[in-house]
Amino acid sequence: MQISSRFTVALHIFACVEYFKDKCKVTSDFLASSINTNPVFIRRILGQLSKAGLLKVMRGTGGIEITRPLKDITFLDVYKAVEPIEDGALFHFHENPNPACPVGRNIHSLLDGKLLSIQNAMEDRMKEYTLDDIREGLGEIIGGKDS
């Protein structure tokens, strides 16, 4: 199963906000057109991001403001904001293994540590990338020729 597109869409949003901040007003309609989806979907994600304190959305007038320096927002911050998994576990267990079975009643204590370590490996790598890397990468790709 893939991780939902909300994560990559959120990164796309940040990229747009940063890139267009001096060029034009960035609204949910504008973003929806760049991402090629509908404005409500964008607003839902914007809601999650602002609830997490990563940006602020101006009501009425429109426009989006990133609340922290780009290098202080990691991919993990964004991921956690838009993928609210219950109790934070990446891996889903089948509920209620049979307690009468020696394997069934011990499977959790057997696997939990290992699964957590796998999840941590992913999240630690997510911490290594920040929105500033996106800004920088975008500058390199687009350079002068593609604006």
Next chain:
Amino acid sequence: MQISSRFTVALHIFACVEYFKDKCKVTSDFLASSINTNPVFIRRILGQLSKAGLLKVMRGTGGIEITRPLKDITFLDVYKAVEPIEDGALFHFHENPNPACPVGRNIHSLLDGKLLSIQNAMEDRMKEYTLDDIREGLGEIIGGKDS
């Protein structure tokens, strides 16, 4: 979004097959009862695992045989067998970003490398655990007192 329970169920299956191999015949019904789900679900996963060459299911007579030494089957092998993600990408992009937007047409080349690196961090950690670790852990937990 969580990764489907097929992965943890598959690990549970291997744990049972190993633990009960000398004690009783392990059938899909037996497994379903330990995991507390239905036999068909188990069979589908068994089908994926045997298609991947990790085990062999005896038809008619019943019983399951692991085809390789436990230490030669990693968590990643199991994961890949039961989570067949199209083109192997963990992260889902929204399709067709707007090519008329400088961000939209570059978002993929901007993010792909970073996302792949995150995915690789997870998969590399998965390679570090093998089914032998499960057998060992189960032996420690259950020890002599819990059989």
Next chain:
DNA sequence: TCATTCTGAAACAACAAATATTGTAATGTC
């Protein structure tokens, strides 16, 4: 004050994936 523009939120539909349930056919052993 009023019109405009925009966001926030709710309701609903379409769709896909995960899981459960059931029935039937095929297979291997005895």
Next chain:
DNA sequence: GACATTACAATATTTGTTGTTTCAGAATGA
């Protein structure tokens, strides 16, 4: 051939994602 078991197909239920519509509220500027 009888039996136990798996394989396969069809279907239902639930849940999550995404799209669509609608309406109320907030900021701004004329």
